[in-house]
Amino acid sequence: MVLKIALIGAGLIGREHAKLISSNPRVQLEAVADISEAGKVLADEYGTRYFFDVREMLDATKPDGVIIALPNAFHAEAAMACIERGIPSLVEKPVADTLEAAMQLTEAVERKGVPVLVGHQRRHSPDIAKARQLMNEGALGRLVAVNAMWLTDKPTNYFDAAWRRQPGGGPLLINLIHDIDCLRFICGEIESVMAFSSNEVRSFEVEDTASISVKFTNGALGTLLMSDTAVSPYNWDTAAGQALYFPHQPENTYVFAGTKASLALPLMDFWRHENENSHWQHPLLRQHITLDGSRAYENQLHHFLDVIEGKAEPIVSVRDGMLTLATILAITKAGKEGRIINVADMLG
Template identity: 70%
Template sequence: MGAGLIGREHAALLRANPRAQLVGIADVSEAGKSFADGLGIPHFTDVGEMLDAIKPDGAIIALPNVLHVDAAVACIERGIPSLVEKPIADTLEAAMRLVEATERTRVPVLIGHQRRHSPDISKAKRMVGEGALGRLVAVNGMWMADKPESYFDVEWRRQAGGGPLLINLIHDIDCLRFICGDIDNVMAFTSNAIRNFEVEDTASVSLQFASGTLGTLLMSDAAVSPFNWDTAAGQALYFPHQPGNSYFLAGTKAALALPGMDLWRHEPETGNWQDPLVRQHVSLDGSKAYENQLNHFLDVTAGKAKPLISARDGMVTLATVLAIARAGQEKRPVAVSEMLS
C-alpha cells in the first residue's frame, strides 16, 4: 500500500525474496499505477478493494503517516497481518486506536522500525542485557546530515509533523529504547534557524531512562556530517556507506561504539582511568536490516513469530518523540507518561 520512495523499495524486497510474492499494489497516483503496470502487478486505488479482491496473507503499509491507522485497521478487520512503516501514526490518538484494534482481535501488526532488525542493534541489545558493559551509565547518539533543498519541495516536510524529529530522530529514539529500555523523561532545545521553516532543523536532547541511565542526542538535517546511523551502518537503502559510529554506550565495565562495534574495556577488569584500554572488535553476521525485517514479517504472517515491534511498542516510541517536540516548544522537562495519560 503506497508506491512512493519506501513503497517501491518494499516492492523490490518482496520480489527478491523467494518466500514472498507481490500480488497487488494500492496507490491513488498515476505514478503508482505506472509502477504497478511496469511490474505487471494488479493496481488498485482503494486499499479495502485490493484486500477484498486479492485476499493477501499480509500487507505492507507505506502510505503517508496520516493514512497508516485506517489502512492497518482495514487489514485487521479482514484478519490480515500488516507491516506498518514508521511512525505508527501521525497522532497518539490514532496510534491508540490501532493498539486497541490489534490487541482486541489479536491480528498482528508489526511496526517498521527496521533498525531493530540490523545485526549491530540486536547485538548491542544482547550485550547490554547480558551485562557485557556492566551497569549502563550513559549513552550518546548523533544523527546529522545535509538534506538538499529539493527534499523540501514536498510541502508536508516543511510543516508541523514533517520535521526531522518525526522523520529521522524517531529511529534513533526507537534504537535507544530497544537497547537501553524505556525513556521516562526528556528535555530539549530545538531550532529552525537555518531554514526558518515551521518545523525544526536542529535539536539537542537530554534523556532519562527508567533504569537511571542518562543520555544525549544531537540531531540536524542541515549539517554536513558522517555522524548518522544510516550512512555509518551501510544498512540504508539509498545512502552511501561511510563507515563510522553514531551511538556510544558507556557502562561500569566497558564501552561500546556502534555500528562499528568497537568494545573498549580494561585488561584486567580491575583497571581504572589511569590504566590503558583494550579495544575489541565485536563481529556481526553481515545480514541486512530490511531483508531481516521482511523475513520476520513473513514469519509473523505465518504465525511463527510475534512482532518484534508491536503497535503498543511503536506507540511508546512515537510518544517519546512527541515529548521531545513538546519539551523543545515549551522549554521544560516532559515525562513520556504525560503524553500517554
Template identity: 70%
Template sequence: MVSQPAKIALLGAGLIGGEHAALLFRNPKTELVAIVDPAEAAKSVADQYGARHYCDALTMLEQIRPDGVIIALPNALHAAAVIACVEHGIPCLVEKPVADTLEAAMLLVAAADRTGVPVLVGHHRRHSPDIAKARQLVAEGALGRLVAVNAMWMADKPGHYFNTAWRREPGGGPLLINLIHDVDCLRFICGDIEEVMALTSNTVRGFEVEDSASISARFTSGALGTFLMSDAAVSPYNWDTAAGQALYFPHQPENAYFLSGTQAALAVPSMDLWMHETQNGDWQHPLVRRHVTLDGSRAYDNQLAHFIDIIAGTATPLISARDGMMTLATTLTIARSARERRPVRPQELIDDAMNS
C-alpha cells in the same frame, strides 16, 4: 511440501514504498500482488513488477485478500490503513511512525488488540545485526551497569526532498521521520526513556517543523543520554550511512551511538568494545579494544523474513503496535519539551491522550 509465496500488497509507492516493492519482488518467498496508490506513477511501478494497481485500499482488501500488507503511506494515513487491514484479518507491516498522533496510535493499538491480528512496526534497525548485538551485550552486562549514552543523527537533505508538502509541516519533520529511529534503537538497547529535556531550531530552513534538535534524556535504569539531530548538517554521524544498511544512501564507516558502562564502552555500528585489561583498571590505566563480529545480514531483508514468519504464524512482532506507540510517545515528548521549554515524561502525553 514447498510452501507458496506469501501474497503481499503494498500501500504507497513513494520513496520507501518503491524500495519495499523491489524487496518483495526479489524475495522468492513473497509475491507482490497489488500496489495501492492514486498517483499516476504508482501504476507504472505496479506494471514494472506485474502487480495489480488500485487507488483504494478497501477495494483491494476485499477483492484480493492478500496474506499481508506493507503500509508505506504518509504518516497521517498510517492508523486508518492499519485499522482497515486488521479488521479484514490481514497482518501488516506499517512504516514508522506507527501513527502521526498518540490518539491515532491508541485507536490503532485498540484495533490490533481487539482483533488479535499482528501488526509489525517498521523500525527496521531492530532487525540489523549491530543493533541486535548491542542489545544483547547490554542485557548480558558486558558493559557493566549502563551509565551514559550518546546518539547522533546528522545529515544534509537536499532541497527537492521538501517539495513534498507534508515533510515541511507538523507531523512530518525530522523528529518523526528520522530521530524516531534513534529513539527506538535506544529504547530497544537500553530500556525505556522516562524523561527528556529538549531544544529544537528551524533557523536553517524556516519551515514550520524543526531542522535541528538537542535532547537530554533519563532512562528508567537511571542511565543518562544525549541526542543530537539535524537534517541540515553535512555529517557521517548517522546510523543510516554509518551502518551500511540503508537502501539508498552510501556507506560512510563511522559511529552513531556510544554506550558507556561501569566496565566497558561500546561504539555502534563499528562494534568496537573498549575496556581495561583487568577489572581493577581505572582512568589511569590503558584501555584495550575488542571488535565484536556480526553475521553480515541485512536489516531490511531480516525485517521482511520476520514479517513472512508473522504471516505464517510462527513469530510475534519484534516491535508491536503498542511498542511502536511507546516510541512515538517518547518522540512526541521531545517535541513537547522543546515547545514548552521544560522536562517532560512520556507518561504525561499518554495520560493526556487517554483523557482527551
C-alpha cells in the same frame, strides 16, 4: 507456500519494499494501491495489479499480508482497514502521526488479535541486535551514559512534498524516531526528556535541528544531537551501511558507556580494562565485535513473513511503536515549551 503481499504506497520507501519483495522467493507482489500515477507505474513495472482505493484492493485480492508505506498521517487508517479484514500488516514508522490514533490502533490490535509489525527496521540490523544482547548480558556493567548523533544534509527537493514541511513531518518524527526506538530497544524505557529545537536554517513550521537530553528508567542519562541541514557522516543510515539508498561511510554514531565497558556502534568497538581493578590511568583494550553481515530490510521482510505464518510475534508491536512515538512527541513538546517532559504524561 509463496505468500501474497499487497503494497500500499508507491513513494520512495514503497518502491524499495517492492524491490525487496521481488527478490525474496518466499513472497510475490500481489497488488499496489496508491492515489497517484506513481502507483500504476510501479504496478506495471512489476507486472501486478493496480488499485486507486485501498479497501477495494484488500477486498479484491485478499492478500496474505500488507505493507503500508504511506505518509505518516495515513498509517493508522490503512492499518485499521487491514485489521478489520484480519490481514497482518507491516506499517512503516511512525505507527501513527498522533498518540490518539496510535492508542486506537493498539486497542484494535490487542482486541482482535491481528498482528501488526511496525517498520522500525533497525531492530533487525545485526549491530543493534548485538548491542541489545551485550547490554542484557551485562557485558557493559551498569549503563551510565549514552550518546547518539543523527546529522545529515537533505536536498531542497526533498521538501517538495508539503507534508515534510508541516507538523507531523519533521525530522524528529521522520528520522530521529529511529534512534529513539533503538535506544529504547537497547537500553530500556526513557522516563523523561528535555530539548532545544530550531528551525533557523529553513524556517519551516517543523524543526531542522535539535539537541536532546534523556533520562532512562534505569537511571542512565543520554544526549542526542540531530540536524537535517548539516554535512556529516554521523548518522546511522550511512554509517551502518544498512540503508537502502545511501552510500556507506563507516563511522560510529552511538556510544553506550557502562561501569565495566563501553560500546560504539555501528563499527562495534568494545572498550574495556584488562582487569577489574584498572581505572582511567590504565590503558584500555579495544575489541572489534564481528557481526553476521545480514541486512536489516531483508531481515525485516523475513520476520514479517514469519509473523504472517504464525511462526513469530512482531519484534516491534503497535504498543511498542506507540511508546516510541510518545517519546518523540515528548521531545517535540519539550523543545517548544522549554521544560522537562515525562513520557508517561504523554500517554495520560
